[in-house]
Amino acid sequence: MRGWLREITGLVLPAECVGCGAAHSTLCEGCRGELSGRPAWRAWPDPVPEGLPPVFTAAWYAGPVRAALLAHKERGALTLAEPLGGALAGAVRRAGVLGAGRGVRGCSAPLLLVPVPSARTAVRRRGHDAGRRLARAAAGALCRSGVPARVAPVLAQRRTVADQAGLDARQRRANVAGALAVSRGAGHLWRESGEVVLVDDLMTTGSSLLEAARAVRASGGRVTGAAVVAVTPREGPATGRRRQPELAGKRHRC
Numbered sequence: 703m704r705g706w707l708r709e710i711t712g713l714v715l716p717a718e719c720v721g722c723g724a725a726h727s728t729l730c731e732g733c734r735g736e737l738s739g740r741p742a743w744r745a746w747p748d749p750v751p752e753g754l755p756p757v758f759t760a761a762w763y764a765g766p767v768r769a770a771l772l773a774h775k776e777r778g779a780l781t782l783a784e785p786l787g788g789a790l791a792g793a794v795r796r797a798g799v800l801g802a803g804r805g806v807r808g809c810s811a812p813l814l815l816v817p818v819p820s821a822r823t824a825v826r827r828r829g830h831d832a833g834r835r836l837a838r839a840a841a842g843a844l845c846r847s848g849v850p851a852r853v854a855p856v857l858a859q860r861r862t863v864a865d866q867a868g869l870d871a872r873q874r875r876a877n878v879a880g881a882l883a884v885s886r887g888a889g890h891l892w893r894e895s896g897e898v899v900l901v902d903d904l905m906t907t908g909s910s911l912l913e914a915a916r917a918v919r920a921s922g923g924r925v926t927g928a929a930v931v932a933v934t935p936r937e938g939p940a941t942g943r944r945r946q947p948e949l950a951g952k953r954h955r956c
Contacts, residue, residue, distance in 0.1 A: 720773040720782065721766025728781045733766035737931075738789040742796040745933045747908040751875060754908045755900065755915050756927040758796040760789035763904055763932035771903055771931060775832040787839020790901060790931050794840055795849065797927030798899035812850040814895045815841050816923075818902040818914045819857050819882070836931065837901050854898075856888040857914055874909035882913050884921035892923040900928040 717726055721733030729737070738760055745759040761767045773779040774786055798813050817837040825831045837853045844851035860883040892898070900914045911928045918925050 717781075719766075720769045720779060728779065729766070729770055729785050733770070734785055736766045737761050737770065737785055738792060742793040742929070744796075745905060745930070747871070747905060747933075748936060749871060751871075751908050751912045753915060754912050754928075755925045756797060757905055757908065757911060757930060757933075758793040758927065759905065759930050759933045760793045761932045762935045764935055767932050774836075775903065776828065778829060780830070780835070783835050783839045786903070786931055787836050788843045790836055790840040790903075790929060791843035791847075793929035793931070794844060794851070794899050794901065797929040798897055811895045811897075812852040813844070814854045814891060814898045814923075815851055815901050816854050816857060816898050816914065816918060818900060818910050819855070819859060821859060821863065833901070833903060836903055840901060840929075854888070854891050856885045856891065857882050857917060858885060871907040871909065874907045875912065878909050878913045882917040884917050884923070889922055892921070897926045898923045899926055902928070902930050903932070905930045905933045 717728045718724070719727050719730040719733055721729060721736070724730045724732075740761075742758045742760050745757045747754070763771070770779075770782050770786060774782040794813070794815065815837045817833040820828075820831060820833055834853065834855050837855070841851040841853050859881055861881050863878055863881050898918055900911055900918070902911060902914075905911060905928075911930075915925045915928070
């Protein structure tokens, strides 16, 4: 019932931009530009955990982008799934389509988008599965652009994990290590497609994506890369200005 009410609420409440408060738009053109107005880029957490697949992002987790992600996930602003999913689709293209040469080969097998799962308690509290909803929106955007894609929600938590907020990178990796498992019968998906892109809304330390990659690989899946809507910004040492992840991460090997 709660999920149904969220769906109806997202359709009938007066629209107001969650990023700047402008009327008549859930997300105005200016704030959409912050979300998807630039090409997706390669992102690195710091430090880079060993085994993390190449991660591509659409935006910084700040300002209107942060407001939109929180409104969608925590406040049930479901109409935001379309622009957020479109931004995620751009990151998926870089992570899986271009990186694996699918556009060149014209491969007809669908690209598999595997969402990093939220805790069941969080899904019940929110009344919807935000990660899976964004994955579906991204797959739809990809298909409309001529790229075959489908969502494969095959990951699930097999043990309880603590809230990641407030944990450093080492604590986050320990918190989620071994927490995910792939559902039975996923092997045929790996054989049908062969290319998996992990998707999530946000990357902070990369711990959740690392654990998702471990679980998929352990079940026989081949992880081409990972895609997120946003990454947390890092500050430059002298100016305090945000650095591009590709520049900050050139000293690392993924």
